[in-house]
Amino acid sequence: MGSIKPASLGPPSGAQALLAGVSLTVALLVILLVRQLSKQRRPPGFPPGPSPIPVIGNIMSLATEPHVFLKKQSEIHGKIFSIDLGGIMTVVLNGYDCIRECLYHQGEVFTDRPSLPLFQKMTKMGGLLNCKYSKAWVDHRKLACNSFRYFSSSQRMFEKKISEECMFFVDAIDEHKGKPFNPKHLVTNAVSNITNLIIFGQRFTYDDRNFQHMIELFSENVELAVSGWALLYNAFPWIEYVPFGKHQKLFHNAAEVYDFLQQAIKTFSHGRVPHIPRHYVDVYLDEMELKTKDPRSCYSHENLIYSVGELIIAGTETTTNTLRWAMLYMALYPNIQERVHQEIDRVITNGRAPTLQDKHKMPYVEAVLHEVLRFCNIVPLGIFRATSQDAKVNGYTIPKGTMVITNLYSVHFDEKYWNDPSVFSPQRFLDSNGNFVRREAFLPFSLGRRQCLGEQLARMEMFLFFTTLLQRFHLQFPPGTVPTVTPKLGMTLQPKPYSICAVRRQQKLPRNTVYH
Numbered sequence: 001m002g003s004i005k006p007a008s009l010g011p012p013s014g015a016q017a018l019l020a021g022v023s024l025t026v027a028l029l030v031i032l033l034v035r036q037l038s039k040q041r042r043p044p045g046f047p048p049g050p051s052p053i054p055v056i057g058n059i060m061s062l063a064t065e066p067h068v069f070l071k072k073q074s075e076i077h078g079k080i081f082s083i084d085l086g087g088i089m090t091v092v093l094n095g096y097d098c099i100r101e102c103l104y105h106q107g108e109v110f111t112d113r114p115s116l117p118l119f120q121k122m123t124k125m126g127g128l129l130n131c132k133y134s135k136a137w138v139d140h141r142k143l144a145c146n147s148f149r150y151f152s153s154s155q156r157m158f159e160k161k162i163s164e165e166c167m168f169f170v171d172a173i174d175e176h177k178g179k180p181f182n183p184k185h186l187v188t189n190a191v192s193n194i195t196n197l198i199i200f201g202q203r204f205t206y207d208d209r210n211f212q213h214m215i216e217l218f219s220e221n222v223e224l225a226v227s228g229w230a231l232l233y234n235a236f237p238w239i240e241y242v243p244f245g246k247h248q249k250l251f252h253n254a255a256e257v258y259d260f261l262q263q264a265i266k267t268f269s270h271g272r273v274p275h276i277p278r279h280y281v282d283v284y285l286d287e288m289e290l291k292t293k294d295p296r297s298c299y300s301h302e303n304l305i306y307s308v309g310e311l312i313i314a315g316t317e318t319t320t321n322t323l324r325w326a327m328l329y330m331a332l333y334p335n336i337q338e339r340v341h342q343e344i345d346r347v348i349t350n351g352r353a354p355t356l357q358d359k360h361k362m363p364y365v366e367a368v369l370h371e372v373l374r375f376c377n378i379v380p381l382g383i384f385r386a387t388s389q390d391a392k393v394n395g396y397t398i399p400k401g402t403m404v405i406t407n408l409y410s411v412h413f414d415e416k417y418w419n420d421p422s423v424f425s426p427q428r429f430l431d432s433n434g435n436f437v438r439r440e441a442f443l444p445f446s447l448g449r450r451q452c453l454g455e456q457l458a459r460m461e462m463f464l465f466f467t468t469l470l471q472r473f474h475l476q477f478p479p480g481t482v483p484t485v486t487p488k489l490g491m492t493l494q495p496k497p498y499s500i501c502a503v504r505r506q507q508k509l510p511r512n513t514v515y516h
């Protein structure tokens with residue numbers, strides 16, 4: 001007699017296995033959904049904000065011009081409100097008063113960076129720019145600030161080096177002989193070389209393919225870092241395993257860039273003599289060696305790579321975009337350009353190269369550069385911050401670890417401080433006698449302990465590049481063309497690619513420029 005096994009003890013049939021699989025998946029999805037929806041609830045006392053879509057929150061609203069969208073929301077919900085980035089409840093600060101209250105008066109509380117999966121993946125929350133508010137950040141920031149001061153402003157030779165780069169730059173532009181060209185590549189390379197001098201003690205020539213490629217990948221990542229895919233990755237890190245999507249491009253670019261930087265650090269630290277540093281990399285390696293026995297030391301080869309990368313891109317992308325916008329606006333407003341030319345010709349006589357000494361005699365140039373920074377909002381949403389402890393602002397409660405967006409665009413378009421903010425007018429930075437006046441609600445470099453550490457360097461570069469360029473050329477668009485001023489979106493706002501003609505001015509300039 002054949003034995004009969006009870007059905008329940010035998011292997012499941014195909015249909016049963018399928019049913020079990022489906023039930024398990026549904027149960028898992030329900031658990032994930034409940035978990036996600038609970039993350040999407042605003043904690044008690046939290047600032048109000050727009051209603052989120054279940055699961056993805058307000059991510060989709062940030063697809064086009066997020067800074068403009070967020071400013072509009074502040075008109076509905078108040079200067080401090082919150083949005084939901086797929087379960088990441090985020091506070092948005094708007095307007096000068098609110099941003100100053102948090103970043104300056106409560107500076108200590110708003111100095112952290114959020115532990116976003118993207119930052120964790122890219123720099124393990126180390127390096128400098130993305131580093132958590134910790135001893136590691138304090139040490140890295142101090143080291144970078146000291147090196148920048150030592151290798152730039154304290155050395156008079158450095159100004160001469162910037163002037164030399166300015167000459168390489170205008171000579172390269174001259175090669176276009178007044179014909180249309182896209183200035184992006186040249187401006188980027190020239191500006192980046194100033195940071196490269198501090199970091200590596202070297203400049204890269206304008207035809208160095210490897211360097212160009214590295215900068216392009218980096219620049220692409222600045223755009224991708226705030227793309228919908230990046231925001232989704234922060235909310236749902238498991239999409240790392242989805243083989244397509246812009247986040248994959250971001251990871252791929254970062255890996256390539258880090259390889260390049262690792263190689264560059266090796267090359268430029270070759271021949272290093274301890275305690276006689278030639279550049280930032282040498283300073284870092286000295287410090288790392290000095291602290292080898294200190295268990296609390298945060299200096300490492302990995303953090304050196306991250307810091308170098310962050311300094312290069314923070315220094316390049318921002319100043320480059322400012323100068324590209326400045327060129328565009330000069331061609332767009334010939335009357336403003338004419339006044340810039342007049343001031344340059346009045347102050348910088350005999351065709352000598354501009355120097356930083358000239359700056360305080362050139363209020364109009366200063367006003368133009370300030371208006372470009374205000375109007376073009378190079379870093380419109382700052383760099384994401386986080387609260388390092390529980391905070392109270394305007395009666396709201398913000399728990400420790402909350403992500404914070406500083407809408408710097410809303411400061412520069414704050415109607416309380418600016419008349420007709422949507423009009424491009426350098427005049428607003430001049431008094432009735434034509435003297436330059438500082439304006440309070442002007443925060444392109446942000447505020448507080450995390451404020452930009454490259455501000456002084458950026459100001460030097462912008463002035464010297466801009467005046468050297470305008471001293472030699474008249475900028476105009478190719479006949480019959482006017483480029484759009486709608487920006488290309490990313491962490492920074494940059495102009496969409498445009499062509500421009502740099503026509504040599506009639507002013508008599510000697511072939512061999514004199515340096516003072």
Ligand code: HEM
Nearest residue numbers: 129314315318319378379383445446450451452453454458
């Ligand atoms: C026009 C040029 C520039 C603009 C508009 C600009 C703007 C900014 C802004 C808005 C921040 C965010 C600060 C915050 O968290 O609130 C920042 C941070 C930073 N910037 Fe700049 N920046 C410029 C040039 C530079 C240069 C030339 C360098 C260095 C070579 C640099 C290095 C940095 C670094 C390292 C940080 C992060 C600081 C930290 O987290 O402690 N920037 N910058």
